Amino acid sequence: MATRPQSATLQIARALVPLAVLATLIPFAVLYFELSNLYEQKAAREVNDELSTLRSVYSLEGPAGLEVLIEQRMRGGGRKAMLYLFEDSSRRRIAGNVTSWPSRTGASFSWELTRLNRSTFSEPEIMGVAGAELPGRYRVLVAIPRSRWGVPTEVIFRAAGLGLAIALALTIATGYAVSRFLQRHMSSIVETAEEILAGDLSRRVKVTSLPVEFSVVSASLNAMLSRIEDSITTMRAVTDSIAHDFRSSLTRLGARLEMASGSGGGERELRRAMRDAASEVDSMLHVLNSLLEIARAEAGVSGDQMVEMDLSTLVSDVGDLYVPVAEESGLRLNIHAAEPIQVRGHPELLAQAIANLIDNAIKYSPRGTAIELRATLGPLGPLIEVSDRGPGIPADARERVIHRFVRLDAARKSPGSGLGLSLVAAVAKLHGAFLKLHDNLPGLTAVIQFVSKPRRKPPLSFLFRGTVET
Ligand SMILES: Nc1ncnc2c1ncn2[C@@H]1O[C@H](COP(=O)(O)OP(=O)(O)O)[C@@H](O)[C@H]1O
Numbered sequence: 001m002a003t004r005p006q007s008a009t010l011q012i013a014r015a016l017v018p019l020a021v022l023a024t025l026i027p028f029a030v031l032y033f034e035l036s037n038l039y040e041q042k043a044a045r046e047v048n049d050e051l052s053t054l055r056s057v058y059s060l061e062g063p064a065g066l067e068v069l070i071e072q073r074m075r076g077g078g079r080k081a082m083l084y085l086f087e088d089s090s091r092r093r094i095a096g097n098v099t100s101w102p103s104r105t106g107a108s109f110s111w112e113l114t115r116l117n118r119s120t121f122s123e124p125e126i127m128g129v130a131g132a133e134l135p136g137r138y139r140v141l142v143a144i145p146r147s148r149w150g151v152p153t154e155v156i157f158r159a160a161g162l163g164l165a166i167a168l169a170l171t172i173a174t175g176y177a178v179s180r181f182l183q184r185h186m187s188s189i190v191e192t193a194e195e196i197l198a199g200d201l202s203r204r205v206k207v208t209s210l211p212v213e214f215s216v217v218s219a220s221l222n223a224m225l226s227r228i229e230d231s232i233t234t235m236r237a238v239t240d241s242i243a244h245d246f247r248s249s250l251t252r253l254g255a256r257l258e259m260a261s262g263s264g265g266g267e268r269e270l271r272r273a274m275r276d277a278a279s280e281v282d283s284m285l286h287v288l289n290s291l292l293e294i295a296r297a298e299a300g301v302s303g304d305q306m307v308e309m310d311l312s313t314l315v316s317d318v319g320d321l322y323v324p325v326a327e328e329s330g331l332r333l334n335i336h337a338a339e340p341i342q343v344r345g346h347p348e349l350l351a352q353a354i355a356n357l358i359d360n361a362i363k364y365s366p367r368g369t370a371i372e373l374r375a376t377l378g379p380l381g382p383l384i385e386v387s388d389r390g391p392g393i394p395a396d397a398r399e400r401v402i403h404r405f406v407r408l409d410a411a412r413k414s415p416g417s418g419l420g421l422s423l424v425a426a427v428a429k430l431h432g433a434f435l436k437l438h439d440n441l442p443g444l445t446a447v448i449q450f451v452s453k454p455r456r457k458p459p460l461s462f463l464f465r466g467t468v469e470t
């Protein structure tokens with residue numbers, strides 16, 4: 001169901017109106033009933049007082065005396081607004097201005113509300129009445145119309161109406177004020193969004209000037225923006241690097257092909273040029289594959305590709321493959337992976353990560369040194385460790401080298417594209433593990449540290465401070 005956006009003023013006012021109405025009407029209703037009660041009691045008291053006056057006059061002066069008194073009262077000589085009916089034993093009216101005795105009452109009663117006719121009025125009226133039987137089977141009735149003692153209904157209604165009007169006005173004003181308040185505080189968020197849309201990715205919502213509710217929203221918005229900016233920056237850097245890398249490769253490729261075609265040289269020269277071109281294409285493919293693998297690891301793999309596996313077996317298998325490669329470079333690769341270590345992992349990607357670490361150790365170590373490859377269960381959990389006796393990586397560069405395409409100057413003479421450690425880091429992250437690089441004094445120790453049980457982040461980040469976290 002499509003709903004039209006509504007102004008906050010209207011929505012807030014609409015939510016408040018029922019409350020305002022209740023809050024206004026309930027007190028007036030209570031007031032009305034309390035007053036009615038009070039007024040009725042007062043009227044009953046007056047009527048009964050008058051009735052007992054009449055009775056005592058009757059007992060002192062008899063029917064004639066009472067008749068005189070009632071006539072006097074009706075002429076306005078006594079209590080105003082009271083009505084009377086004085087009847088003899090045959091129910092004939094002797095005096096009074098009420099036409100008939102109420103039908104549903106007896107001869108004596110102290111207070112009844114009933115409809116009675118005045119002798120001068122044609123319409124019956126609601127009256128409060130009290131009656132008394134007098135000696136000699138006479139009876140007398142005193143009544144007072146409710147219009148005389150009832151609560152002034154229209155006054156109450158008018159007051160309630162006024163109250164209601166004020167409450168509604170306040171409700172609308174509140175709705176308006178709240179919506180203005182929202183607008184004012186949202187505007188800094190909107191402004192920031194517009195600045196970002198205009199191309200300035202570095203803009204953030206100013207959190208300090210906002211009320212808590214808004215600053216919470218703004219803070220998470222800002223965090224999200226930072227994250228997005230980071231991703232975009234990284235992506236730009238990566239695309240730039242790819243473009244750069246490929247441009248050099250393609251330039252070299254082009255130059256070689258050009259030379260080969262223009263040289264007029266013999267078949268041998270041509271073949272060499274083709275071989276060079278093929279290896280150039282190979283290395284480009286290698287870069288592309290590495291990038292794809294990093295992307296795959298970073299995107300995460302589906303759960304069924306992760307299997308329960310023995311880390312030691314994997315490390316030995318990969319290590320065994322590299323023993324001859326190391327020997328070719330005049331190095332010794334020692335493998336320490338005896339105890340079985342169960343982890344849940346992606347064997348293929350883990351193997352690639354281990355291979356990358358060994359590959360670096362072989363590439364950057366001087367002949368005659370040894371490389372130690374280890375799989376153990378550390379205090380934090382399983383770990384894979386590759387240590388060499390090469391130049392190592394300066395502490396201030398250990399974070400940098402993990403980024404894609406970063407190669408240190410010292411490494412320029414050996415082949416590589418600077419993607420090896422990026423993949424290791426991505427694979428580690430995929431396994432909830434960390435890549436740590438530290439000094440082997442001399443040389444480099446690279447550790448993929450698994451965390452066996454999910455622990456809270458703060459203590460871990462504390463432990464890993466000063467090393468590389470991925
Ligand atoms: N074992 C190591 N010893 C010394 N330097 C290393 C070692 N491993 C990596 N590095 C440095 O880190 C950089 C990044 O490594 P890597 O991502 O594997 O890329 P590549 O090996 O293709 O250069 C290397 O260029 C090198 O400068």
Ligand SMILES: [Mg+2]
Pocket residue numbers: 356359360416418419420421
């Ligand atoms: Mg490498």
